[in-house]
């Protein structure tokens with residue numbers, strides 16, 4: 124019997140499902156059991172061509188609609204996502220293995236927020252009037268044209284919407300390629316957008332690995348590439364896009380600092396560290412995986428952290444809403460993280476809790492905390508993308524700022540302290556794009572999201588995203604005669 128997660132077909136192009144079984148089969152494995160639940164096929168060159176031609180052809184009609192009309196479609200899609208939240212959350216759980224307790228509130232709901240927010244903005248995308256004496260300049264905010272979105276595997280529904288919603292609001296069309304690890308959810312986003320009234324072909328989904336991504340990025344018809352992925356992939360995609368002088372948004376990896384001062388509220392700081400390390404089993408780009416704790420509060424912090432992790436983490440069937448900690452997305456990802464845990468032990472970090480694969484089917488790892496981590500250790504330098512928290516000690520504010528910034532990454536940063544003057548002073552000196560004071564990992568659509576340094580270029584969400592999916596035309600209007608030298 125076909126599993127309920129099996130999509131109707133692999134791709135969604137021109138407003139309908141499209142199949143081509145000549146492509147490389149991509150098995151979809153449910154991370155909680157290891158069972159194959161679906162198969163999709165990587166896009167063949169013919170499918171890639173069909174998607175790009177269709178999206179390009181659809182763009183003029185979509186851009187010709189008023190912003191209010193485009194916004195209405197996006198807001199209708201947001202309503203449909205919300206109405207179907209439960210089924211979409213179950214699919215997200217099948218796609219990623221994340222517990223339903225999380226997917227019910229963080230995935231289709233966040234996607235719906237993006238569609239609603241950018242749907243609301245679409246009607247207000249205006250230019251400026253600049254008076255130049257009797258002459259004047261006006262500006263027009265125009266779409267870029269055909270955009271490509273490429274997703275990572277941790278938030279398949281959210282990423283499909285975070286890229287699609289601002290792109291469509293501005294009058295662009297999109298070809299979206301989900302991660303080959305989680306190919307299911309983006310198809311539903313495309314289906315719902317078209318059900319909501321999107322013209323056929325304005326948002327298309329094709330499956331495939333890096334090769335398909337590469338074919339999309341290098342196509343001369345594509346004006347913009349928005350990637351969520353790792354830094355090494357980002358460097359390749361950015362370079363390929365640069366060769367064609369394309370616009371880019373790069374949402375890449377991180378190794379973000381979370382700084383806890385002696386005067387912090389311990390329970391809140393522990394809560395922040397848990398949210399910033401163990402949500403989605405640690406598979407979150409913005410996670411604060413280097414937790415710097417000032418020496419005076421260190422033992423108290425570690426004691427409460429270990430207690431709350433041991434007592435609170437519920438590993439189990441992700442479809443059971445009591446489960447709050449799911450498996451790694453793939454066996455391979457689990458093995459990568461296990462490798463880092465071994466390195467942490469070998470390099471002398473002190474294991475406070477976790478450290479093992481859980482004794483159950485699927486790719487479950489225990490939430491793991493290392494203390495006495497030093498700056499040179501591999502677990503303090505590399506992005507692990509799993510449930511491994513490194514706790515480092517510090518003495519002074521000046522010292523911790525320098526150490527926090529000593530990394531190629533710059534995605535996020537957090538500070539816990541009751542001294543707000545210090546909180547703002549420290550945040551002001553941290554090299555990161557998305558920061559938190561007495562909190563961690565909040566990502567509302569109203570706030571810009573993205574990184575500095577190797578963590579990325581451009582911003583998603585908020586009004587900032589509009590700038591990255593549109594361009595400004597400037598028109599000088601002369602009201603008098605033209606003076607010329609001859």
Ligand SMILES: NC(=O)C1=CN([C@@H]2O[C@H](COP(=O)(O)OP(=O)(O)OC[C@H]3O[C@@H](n4cnc5c(N)ncnc54)[C@H](O)[C@@H]3O)[C@@H](O)[C@H]2O)C=CC1
Pocket residue numbers: 273274275276277278300301302303331332333334335336337340351352353354355356357359360373374375376377407408409506508534573574579
């Ligand atoms: N800053 C952000 O917003 C976020 C960043 N991430 C980052 O994503 C990474 C984990 O996701 P993965 O899927 O493992 O990343 P990945 O870099 O392996 O793959 C990302 C996507 O790029 C595609 N791709 C690979 N090579 C390509 C090429 N040469 N040309 C075009 N496309 C190519 C893949 O098929 C996939 O769809 C982590 O580093 C994480 O930090 C994840 C979520 C959010």
